[in-house]
Amino acid sequence: MAKMIDIPTMSDARGSLSVIENLVDFEIKRVYYIYDTDAEQRGGHRHRKTDQLLVCVSGSCSVFCEDEMKNSEMFMLDKPTKALYVEAKDWHTMQDFSQDCVLLVLASEFYDVNDYIDEKY
Secondary structure, three states: OOEEEEOOEEEEOOEEEEOOOOOOOOOOOEEEEEEOOOOOEEEEEEEOOOOEEEEEEEOOEEEEEEOOOOOEEEEEEOOOOEEEEEOOOOEEEEEOOOOOOEEEEEEOOOOOHHHEEOOOO
16 A cells, blocks of 8 residues: 655755655656646556655645555645655555646656556456
8 A cells, every 4th residue: 555755854054955765665767747737637547567656846736545455545745755655556646736736756667558557446
């Protein structure tokens, strides 16, 4: 099941620096970000192989996740010091995007259309 992870952050008078390293057990093969979205919802799938780490580096959005046991949870991403680890098996949707939302996604696999499963459990 998806879980929230604290991103190590150092702050001083110059600002804050957050570091993503050794937070997940996968090699990062793809990085993308979602922004300027007027969509009510993004995502709406799960994966065969791809694990992901989602970070809302600006603004906010919510992420709904459900696993194969029908355990479900809604996560709020509204701080750049929090990340959501989404396992490949987790059905997920992103919604409630603020106007200034920038959602950064770090993925364990390169893009492959055959990795996507569009049916819920």
